[in-house]
Amino acid sequence: MALKYFYDGMSQPSRSILLFLKCTKIPFEPCVTHIAKGHHLTPEFKAINPSGKVPAIQDDNFNLSESTAILRYLCESRTVDDHWYPSDLQKRTKLNEYLSWHHTNLRMGAAMYFRTTTLIPLLTGNPPRDGSKYLKIFNDSMRIMEEYYLKDTPFILSDQISIADLMAVMEFTQLEVS
Numbered sequence: 001m002a003l004k005y006f007y008d009g010m011s012q013p014s015r016s017i018l019l020f021l022k023c024t025k026i027p028f029e030p031c032v033t034h035i036a037k038g039h040h041l042t043p044e045f046k047a048i049n050p051s052g053k054v055p056a057i058q059d060d061n062f063n064l065s066e067s068t069a070i071l072r073y074l075c076e077s078r079t080v081d082d083h084w085y086p087s088d089l090q091k092r093t094k095l096n097e098y099l100s101w102h103h104t105n106l107r108m109g110a111a112m113y114f115r116t117t118t119l120i121p122l123l124t125g126n127p128p129r130d131g132s133k134y135l136k137i138f139n140d141s142m143r144i145m146e147e148y149y150l151k152d153t154p155f156i157l158s159d160q161i162s163i164a165d166l167m168a169v170m171e172f173t174q175l176e177v178s
Contacts, residue, residue: 002029003029003058004029005031006049007030007032007033007054008032008034008035008039008054010036012174013054013170014054014067015173016169017067017166024074024081026078033045033054040054055067068102071163071167075163083158084161084162084163085162091157095162098149098156099167105140105144106141107171109136110138110141110172112137113134113138114174116130116134117131
């Protein structure tokens with residue numbers, strides 16, 4: 001059975017995994033799961049991911065959700081170049097440090113700023129809400145990215161692209177819509 005990938009293109013983490021699958025040429029069956037249409041709330045989808053969120057995968061009888069868990073799993077269960085998720089313990093641990101930091105910092109700032117200033121007004125017709133709190137989180141995250149994660153390297157903590165870079169880049173591209 002092929003790897004099934006459940007995603008919605010509106011989701012930054014979904015796009016990160018989709019880009020990874022395409023870059024690494026891992027065969028998969030795309031299963032577009034439209035959040036706006038409630039596909040993520042169906043009993044069939046909740047059997048794969050009880051939290052009812054994308055992204056998710058089904059690999060034979062193994063179901064998995066959460067973007068960074070999926071990316072790590074794919075790196076460890078498939079043959080991919082080492083730069084995606086280094087085998088060296090210290091390099092991998094630093095990459096994991098970024099992935100842990102990502103969701104409550106860069107992602108929180110970028111996603112919530114986009115949601116409050118662009119997405120909600122677009123969907124509701126209401127004026128944009130004050131996004132200054134999230135813009136501060138995003139700007140603070142940018143400073144940490146520049147001063148720490150990208151201080152001496154063109155990619156996050158490395159000279160080569162990794163799954164951490166794919167997670168980060170989608171947050172920036174989301175803001176292009178704003």
